Amino acid sequence: MFLTCADAMPKFRLQAARQFHYDQGNPLWEYDRRVMACSYCHVKESGGAPWNSFGQALQEQFRADAAVAGKNKFPQVLYDLLKAGQDSDGDSYSDALEVFAKTLPGDATSKPEKTVAELEEEFEAVGGISQFQPLSQPRK
16 A cells, blocks of 8 residues: 555644654554544544534634734644643543543543543643643654
8 A cells, every 4th residue: 555645644633643642653643544533623534614612622722822922833722722621522521631542522422431530640640731732843
């Protein structure tokens, strides 16, 4: 099987996958759409409109950050959204905990297998929200 540039994930998904550490342990992560599916932010697996609740929250965060800081960059907006501690899909797991557990923060049916308390303990033990700060330099 040959992969082309068209098969690679869009730039913003590549940035998010790195920022969430989803790039680790998979040498072909840039070409593996399972690493971070379009349904992370979109209702449809193929992407495009409409956006799910996490995608809508991300759009709102872009507007909020732009009002405060003017020009904003995707990694910082993403971090600001996770740092806010909201639960976009209303399933009782914060968006940051769902990112950590590799479930979909915009889909209430996609939940971590562990309890909120168990997951929060693990999350804090590995650095909590600080692990999702924008990367100063891309990992190699």
